[in-house]
Amino acid sequence: xxxxxxxxxxxxxxxxxxxxxxxxxxALALLLARQPQRFVVLLIFALALxxxxxxxxxxxxxxxxxxxxxxxxxxxxxxxxxxxTPKLLAWLLAAIAGAALALDSPPQAVTIADAxxxxxxxxxxxxxxxxxxxxxxxxxxxxxxxxxVRIVGSWIAASAILVLAVQLR
Amino acid sequence: xxDHEHSNIAGLLGVALLAALVLASRPAVxxxxxxxxxxxxxxxxxxxxxxxxxxxxMVAVGLWGAFLGPPAIWLLPITFPMVMAVGGAxxxxxxxxxxxxxxxxxxxxxxxxxxxxAARPPLAIAALIxxxxxxxxxxxHGAELPPGTDAVAFSVGFVMATGLLHLAGIAFGLLTRWxxxxxxxxxxxxxxxxxxxxxxxxxx
Numbered sequence: 001x002x003x004x005x006x007x008x009x010x011x012x013x014x015x016x017x018x019x020x021x022x023x024x025x026x027a028l029a030l031l032l033a034r035q036p037q038r039f040v041v042l043l044i045f046a047l048a049l050x051x052x053x054x055x056x057x058x059x060x061x062x063x064x065x066x067x068x069x070x071x072x073x074x075x076x077x078x079x080x081x082x083x084x085t086p087k088l089l090a091w092l093l094a095a096i097a098g099a100a101l102a103l104d105s106p107p108q109a110v111t112i113a114d115a116x117x118x119x120x121x122x123x124x125x126x127x128x129x130x131x132x133x134x135x136x137x138x139x140x141x142x143x144x145x146x147x148x149v150r151i152v153g154s155w156i157a158a159s160a161i162l163v164l165a166v167q168l169r
Numbered sequence: 170x171x172d173h174e175h176s177n178i179a180g181l182l183g184v185a186l187l188a189a190l191v192l193a194s195r196p197a198v199x200x201x202x203x204x205x206x207x208x209x210x211x212x213x214x215x216x217x218x219x220x221x222x223x224x225x226x227m228v229a230v231g232l233w234g235a236f237l238g239p240p241a242i243w244l245l246p247i248t249f250p251m252v253m254a255v256g257g258a259x260x261x262x263x264x265x266x267x268x269x270x271x272x273x274x275x276x277x278x279x280x281x282x283x284x285x286x287a288a289r290p291p292l293a294i295a296a297l298i299x300x301x302x303x304x305x306x307x308x309x310h311g312a313e314l315p316p317g318t319d320a321v322a323f324s325v326g327f328v329m330a331t332g333l334l335h336l337a338g339i340a341f342g343l344l345t346r347w348x349x350x351x352x353x354x355x356x357x358x359x360x361x362x363x364x365x366x367x368x369x370x371x372x373x
Binding site: 019020023070078081147150151153154155157158159160161162163164165166167168169 | 209243246247248250251253254255257258259261262263311314319320321322324325327328329332
């Protein structure tokens with residue numbers, strides 16, 4: 001596999017292989033599935049992701065992005081668990097999640113081209129994961145399925161709270 | 170209406186128990202705690218399953234929820250993990266909570282007693298009792314978070330195992346639909362109380 005393709009695949013898999021990223025994306029997707037304007041939330045997330053990557057390109061220094069990401073995951077998980085999905089708060093959290101995920105994904109590539117390939121892969125991987133999980137959760141129509149989604153939300157919130165404590169220790 | 174709710178919950182429990190079986194099908198490696206996400210998840214998943222006092226109390230939460238019926242049957246498995254996580258966070262941040270082991274043993278005694286007596290307090294009181302004990306359980310596990318593990322994976326595994334124990338309790342608790350099942354569940358409550366008393370005698 002060429003270096004460029006390898007860098008792209010590394011970026012593509014990043015949201016899946018980094019547990020904090022996967023946790024946040026699943027929580028956001030579960031919330032997305034309950035939103036009437038899913039496309040708007042997805043667009044806000046993608047734009048924030050791009051803005052975060054732009055900040056990396058402009059050489060923004062180390063940020064507490066991981067901690068912010070976990071706080072967002074806890075909030076999103078609690079909202080899913082409570083079946084409380086206010087539109088504006090969902091938009092705000094989608095924006096923070098996108099920017100924080102990007103800032104927590106600095107490419108480790110040697111060349112500029114590889115770095116761009118990694119960033120492109122991460123963007124595609126994160127958006128694809130968000131869409132796939134949201135589509136699956138959107139099919140949860142029966143009472144027990146919706147209850148299952150809420151239970152998963154509570155598990156995500158609980159996990160994120162525990163890890164946040166580890167980060168803040 | 171009640172039958173419909175029970176069939177919905179039974180469907181959910183079927184999926185959850187299947188997940189539990191799949192996840193628990195690798196006990197030989199469950200004790201591995203390493204820095205990888207897989208090791209962290211397996212270590213976290215195994216953690217709640219190796220403490221009998223924790224296991225019986227978690228099952229008791231589900232059993233009592235099933236005994237109380239809707240909305241407690243779904244409210245408890247949603248709220249318990251989050252309150253427990255707060256207890257875990259308190260421990261991780263180094264804030265001491267006195268009498269944690271006594272609290273855990275007492276949770277089995279009280280929850281088992283509630284089931285044995287078929288107690289049906291108002292939902293707010295039931296939630297308060299369960300929530301208070303969740304702090305003790307969370308604190309005990311938070312204090313034992315192994316260093317060097319993937320914290321996110323460990324926490325996800327730990328929370329999932331706890332949640333699945335609740336769902337196992339709810340599945341058992343659905344037997345209360347039948348008169349013989351109600352007796353069986355109440356007998357299980359007595360057993361849980363006895364296990365709690367055994368641990369309390371050790372803790373004191």
